[in-house]
Amino acid sequence: MSRxxxxxxxxxxxxxxxxxxxxxxxxxxxxxxxxxxxxxVPLVIAGLMGLAGTGLLLRATLAGRTDAREPPDHVRAAGLLGLLVVYVAAIPHVGYPIAIGALAAAVAWFAGARGWSVAAFAVGLALLFWGGFVLLLGIPFPAGRLFGGY
Amino acid sequence: MAGLLSGDGLVTILFATAGCLWGILGGALPGISPSIAMALLLPFTYGMEPIPAIVLLASVYVGAEYGGSIPAILIRTPGTNASAATTLDGYEMARQGKGGEALGISLVSGLVGGLFGLVVLVLATEPLARLALAFTPAAYFALAVLGLSVIASLSGKSLMKGLVAAALGLMIATVGTDPVSGVPRFTFESAELLGGIRPILVMVGLFAVAEMLVQIGEPPWAKAEAGDTRLELPGLAMMRRLLPAQAIGCGIGTFEGVTPGAGGTIAAFMAYNEARRWSRNKDAFGKGAPEGVAAPEAANNVVTATALVPLLSLGIPGSNSAAILLGGFMVHGLTPGPLLFERAPEVVWGLYGGLLAANIAMLLLGLVILTPALWLVNRPKPYLLAAILCLIVSGVFAIEQSLFDVALVLGFGVLGYLLRLAEVPVLPLVLGVVLGFMLESNYRRSLVISGGDHAVFVEDPIALTLLALAAALTAYSLWSEFRRKA
Incomplete structure (x- = not known):
């Protein structure tokens, strides 16, 4: 990591x-x-964090230049995070089956998949997860306000 | 053994097999470490009975170490960090057309290591736990301090970064209602935070979501071409030849497993180096020596059991995977440590039985799993990433039916991503979260007992010894770090 x-x-x-x-x-x-x-106790923890931060500053000041590693692709990471945030915001409105299918399609597309197989994958995954979590395990996922659910 | 064949025992065997299968498949996927494979299952253990839940998680760890060796041997891409040492000779064997033999050696050596580690676990844990029964609250506080300082010192390249991570974990642990006075702390007037932040959410975010945020920017995984590779178990002559290397792996794996912060990766590389050092045929190493596969695979499988010694006896997880397993215990209201042997001995013995079943299942699954594992590794990465992310968000919601929890997990995923950028080790943070309550409650209980006199921490000989060890280790790490960097 760089200085x-x-x-x-x-x-x-x-x-x-x-x-x-x-x-x-x-x-x-x-x-x-x-x-x-x-x-x-929180005050002691704050003191520990402050000491560690000061130590890091001191060490970085004393150290010479260091080689930085190749960082991950922040733009793609931010894009993926955006898709997940949209999923959390949308699920109360559109319901679990549509939201999880849309998330699967969006992530697969964003990661590079193309063509009709993306849609087939999304529909298959939505059916599998809805069947598994809602029908089999009985977990009350949001049904979606658009469809009269909560 | 008789217990394993009872009704509950059959359930245990079933979950051990399922966990092992999940572990092998997860371990075979580059980027999915044993701890991530375990974290993905963690939310699903909420509705389960304690023994099957703990066995399921522990078996994932067992299976993942073998799973990691499949791409390590066939495509020179270690599925897990601990299988990196296996690529050195395993891939060379595969290039010489002996990929099936290398996989067989990996499987059998893993079984030898796993069973040896299990014996060590059974023999060492209870005596250590009995010793810990004599601990006072002051000693427990000192133990938590020592655990944090050991992990902060050993789990990364920098003590200061380890301390930042540990302090961050302790901060997260203080969110919620104060256990003594009932006053809300750091809740920002949010009702959802009054009960605190569950460690399971921190772990799933830091391990699984952060990894996905990194993987989205990485190139596709290499395709595994197995050709006509068929797994071949080693014969008796080969087993005799491998015995010294496996023994070295078992010895080193035992030592590294019980040492917090060391783990399977260091054990595997050390075992490889020592097997080479003591071999009569040193020059064959790196060119396809079967011993170069046997030693690291035995070592990293020993660690899957011996890493549980400090967790079960003292309540201190020494590795990421042990921390996830601790999360599994906490989900069921169980606290690993000396009292676990008194309050829920059936869980401990169920875990031992489950680990035995998982090791045997690993051998049986290993014989048939090669084709499905390679099929999975060769699926397009975009679909695998999408499926894993859907599993994470669905599993987390399923715990408490809370979208707030899902949002928290995403937040911890971002935190894990940033920590990775800054090369800050994650394990001290997780340890801070899980030990925070133990540390604060025992500190305050000690002071209540002593009437507010801090001398209680130096008058108790066990507490004094543990605190002195923590101080010495921290001072040594600081001195080494400044000497190295200045």
Missing amino acids: AADLGLGLGAIALAGGYGAMAAAIPKSLLSDAVGPGG
Whole structure:
């Protein structure tokens, strides 16, 4: 990993420690609290995170240039994540069978599959998963508001 | 053995076989590690009885190590990290037309290693657990600190990154209602977070979703051309020849398995090197030596059992797969550690029986699975990725019928992806999540007992020893890291 990324990780860890520590300090004490209180251990964890972040910063400052590895394809990862987010947002509206079939088709297409086999795969997978999860296991997946479900 | 043949025993055998089958197929797919194959099944264990659920997950681990050797031998692409050492001689054997023989050696050596590891597991775990029964809350706190510091030090290249990951895991563990006072912490006024974040969601996100986010940008997997390869089990003469290499693999696998943070990959490479070092025919290694397949395969299968020693006796998972198995225990309200032997001994013995059944199933499945495994490896990657993702989102929803949980898992998938970019090890984070409650509750209980006096942690000899070990290990790792980088 590059030195810049190590510096970024160190700064991020310190920022997280600060934010988390501030929230921990603001946790109200209850009458049932022990001597440590609900915020005591989180404050120690914030301290540990802050120390580790400072250590990373220090080490990255002392270290020379390092070779960066080939990073994964962020655009494709973000695209896949987008498809998953759309699935979560859409499932209450269109229902499980359509949403899971659409997700299967979209992911397969996004990953490079083409042609009618994508549609056949999506329909087959939707039927298999709907049959397995809903009919066989009896799990109440959303039926979809569009179709009168919840 | 008689227990295994009872009604419950037959169910155990069935789930051990199913888990082993899933493990072999998952292990054969490059990119699907044993822990990911286990994480994919984890949501489905919610509705199951504890013993079949635990056996199912543990059997996946057993099967995955053999499954990983199939593409390692046939296409020089290790299906799992631990099978990387097998490519060195396994692929050379395949090039010489001995792919079937290499697969047979891998299978039998895996069985030898798995059974040896099981014996070590049965003999070592209960005595260690009895020792841990003497632990006070202060000692349990110290044990959690030691577990976290060992994993943070050994599971990555950098102690500081390990500590960042461990602290992040502890932060996640503090989300929810404070166990002592009932005050909500870090819930952002969300009712869904009041009960805390279940470790299962963290694990599925960090292992399975993060891997899919990486795989989507990777090139397609290589096609496996098995030709007329047929699995050939080694004969008696070959078995005698392989015995020293398998013994080396068993010895190293035992040591590496019980050491938290080491795992099957290190064990396999160490076993390969030692088998080469002690061989009379060193020059044959790397050119298709059967011993070069036997040693690493025995070693990584020993680890599938011995990695459970610290988990079952002390409640400390030493590897990603052991952490997933711990998640399986927690799903059923069981806490691995010394009390498990008193409160649910049937689960422990059921697990032992299941591991025995899984190893035998691995041998039988190994004889017939080659063609289906190769068929699966050769499916177009886009369809495999899509099917796996659909399985993840459906399985997670099935746990509590909560879309919030699915969204959380996606969030942890992004976190796992970012951690991978920053080369931050994931295991300390998982350990922080699963040990967070043990650490905080025992720390606060100790102080309640001592009236708020922190001297309780140095007056208890076990706690003092464990904390001193943790401090020494952390200081040594810090010193080494700064000396190396400065």
